[in-house]
Amino acid sequence: MMLKTFAEYPPRKRVGLLAILLGIIAAFVGDPTGGVTKRVNLKELAMIASTSNDKVDAKDLAKWIIEGKFDYRLVDLRKQEEYEKYNIPTSECIPVSQLLNSDLMRNEKIILYADDEFTAAQGWFILKANDYKGVYVLEGGLQCWKDKILFPKLRIDASPEEKIEFQKMAEISKFFGGQPQTGATVAKQTAEMPKLKAPVKVKLKKSRGKRKREGC
Amino acid sequence: MTAPFYKFGYFNDEVSLIIAFVIGLFFGFVLERGGFGSGRMLAAQFYFTDMRVFKVMFTAIVTAMIGLFYFAWMGFLDLSLVYYGDTYLLPQIVGGLILGIGFVIGGYCPGTSGVAIATGKLDAIFYALGGFFGIFVFGEMFPLLKDFFYSTHMGKVNLPQFFHVSYGFVLLVVILVAIAGFTLVEWGEKVVAKKRTENK
Structure with a gap:
């Protein structure tokens, strides 16, 4: 017999053979990083960022919710506790760290929001870099949602057009359980703003469940 | 638990210094036992008289690579979080x-x-x-070398990424x-040894 058995080789050659074997297996078992490292098309991202096409206006979002549009998924990136205190109706809570483990699909229209635009933008980048196609950010974040939708303000010296616009916004605001604020009450109301979040909560929870089932 | 422990925040900066110590x-001990504490042994690498250090070093690299690869593959280690520096090609070649x-x-x-100082x-x-x-000297000259020091920057790149x-x-x-x-090198050792005996 020309071929020696494995045990007959000296130890150094056995170790060498083992290393080659492990190397050959390694070449075929795939990526050890689990695909978390990505190549990103920076130019494409910069192009999208330079336009505002990746942002959704709070008023548009409010209209979609009222109309019962379901062609998007609204994602709240804040912590679970904050989400439970208040969230925008039809939203679901997915913290940034969980974004890639969530059931969000790459072909879905996804609207992200957090307290400010910054956190949402971080989530936007993570999803975009991971080949999610339609990712959007709520312009101005939750703060803007509060200012524009929940507590719209009418200045005392408002023009007639502004007053008509305010009437519309007031309707929307009431739908979401907010309080439109007119001239005299503006200053007083602002201090109480955080407390006023509560009324919407109950309604949201239900819609959230519905939303979740749809996602599956 | 998944490594790298430090990146996942299993211990803080202070503890990381103790662990590093x-x-x-252990690293110093292994180096000394491997013959790395002797200037003669280290210099021998360049004269092909005794390639022990080369072999120990390359074995360590291969062992670590196999270990890291399979640990990452099994999910014990997140390879994407393991730190390595940026590549500045030309200055690093010169360095x-x-x-x-x-x-x-x-x-x-x-x-x-450092190991050799420990043995006096x-x-x-x-x-x-x-x-x-x-x-x-380098620190004092740094303003002059700065442009070269930061030239040919390639970012964080490793061999798999570079060669696709x-x-x-x-x-x-x-x-x-x-x-x-x-x-x-073992063949080289034999050739050099043969020449030496012939010259004697």
């Missing part, structure tokens, strides 16, 4: 050459000179002093290169 002690020349002349690399070797003490002097191949393939290539290298 303990690992450093490597300077280090190599210093290595041949002095008989140590910065780490092994005088040449290592002078080597380390020279190293510190070099650091000082899989991690596993790079691992296989390094293993084959190592084994070819071992065979080559």
Whole structure:
């Protein structure tokens, strides 16, 4: 017999053979990083960022919710506790760290929001870099949602057009359980703003469940 | 638990220093036992008389690579979070050459000179002093060298990314290169030994 058995080789050659074997297996078992490292098309991202096409206006979002549009998924990136205190109706809570483990699909229209635009933008980048196609950010974040939708303000010296616009916004605001604020009450109301979040909560929870089932 | 522990916040900065100290002690011990504490042994690499250090070093690299690859593959380690520095191609080539020349002349690399100082070797003490002097000179000259120091920046790039191949393939290539290298240097050792006996 020309071929020696494995045990007959000296130890150094056995170790060498083992290393080659492990190397050959390694070449075929795939990526050890689990695909978390990505190549990103920076130019494409910069192009999208330079336009505002990746942002959704709070008023548009409010209209979609009222109309019962379901062609998007609204994602709240804040912590679970904050989400439970208040969230925008039809939203679901997915913290940034969980974004890639969530059931969000790459072909879905996804609207992200957090307290400010910054956190949402971080989530936007993570999803975009991971080949999610339609990712959007709520312009101005939750703060803007509060200012524009929940507590719209009418200045005392408002023009007639502004007053008509305010009437519309007031309707929307009431739908979401907010309080439109007119001239005299503006200053007083602002201090109480955080407390006023509560009324919407109950309604949201239900819609959230519905939303979740749809996602599956 | 998944590694790297530090990145996942399993311990803080202070504890990381203690762990580094303990690992450093073991590292120094292993280097000394591997023959890395002797300037003669280290310099022998460049004269092909005794390639022990080369073999130990390359074996360590291959062992670590296989270990990291399979740990990552099994999910014990998140390879994407393991730190390595940015690539500045030209300055790093020049830096490597300077280090190599210093290595041949002095008989140590910065780490092994520390090991040799621990065993009280005088040449290592002078080597380390020279190293510190070099650091000082470099620091003073830095404004002049700055442009070159930051040139040819390639960002964080590793071999699989650079050559667009899989991690596993790079691992296989390094293993084959190592084994070819071992065979080559052992042949070199024999040739040099033969010449020496002939010259005597």
